[in-house]
Amino acid sequence: MLVDKDAIRALADILTETGLTEIEISEADSRIRVARNVSVVQAAAPAPAAAAPAAPAAPAPVAAPVDPAKHPGMVPSPMVGVAYLTPDPASPPFAVEGQPVAAGQTIMLIEAMKTFNQIKAPRAGTLTKFLVESGQPVEFGEALAIIE
Incomplete structure (x- = not known):
């Protein structure tokens, strides 16, 4: 069997x-499947997956993991630093998951070089998920939250 390296x-x-985790194409009597970040359990499943019953099960796990960086409501980190969801440990959070936020509302802080920088909501909507925890280091461009 010839391997089409360009197709792979x-x-x-x-x-x-x-951001998909696997993709498969079939033509005539050949089939190419490419996967990434597959655990041993998932790798074991495709071996008996040559039968038709496993094929419908494969698209469900692929659709489930959504890359937050690709989400249209993703709020990116403008800098490297440490994220904080509250102004101080004794205060309530700036924003709460599931609650509406206004455009320009502070949703968290990022400490960089001993300076606390406000991260504001770029648009009005509902803060559906924080993708970082308070005290977690973040990188430039990292997904911080999702506002829908």
Whole structure:
């Protein structure tokens, strides 16, 4: 069997661009499946997956993990630092998951070089999820929260 390296590279590029964890194409009597971040349990499942019953089960796990960085409501970190969800340990959080936020409302702080920088909601909506915990280091561009 000849291996089409260009097709495998193209599928790997699609995985990277879309955030999918696996992709498969079939033509005539050949089939190419490319997967990433697959645990041993998932890798064991495709071996008996040659039968049709496993094929419908494969798309469900692929659709479940959504890359937060690709979400249209993602709030990115503008800097490297440490994220804080409250102004101080004894105070309530700036925002709460599931609650509406206004455009420009402070949703967290990022401490960088002993300076606390307010991270404001870029749009009005509902804060559906914080993707960081208070006291967690963050990188530039890292997804901090999702506002829908």
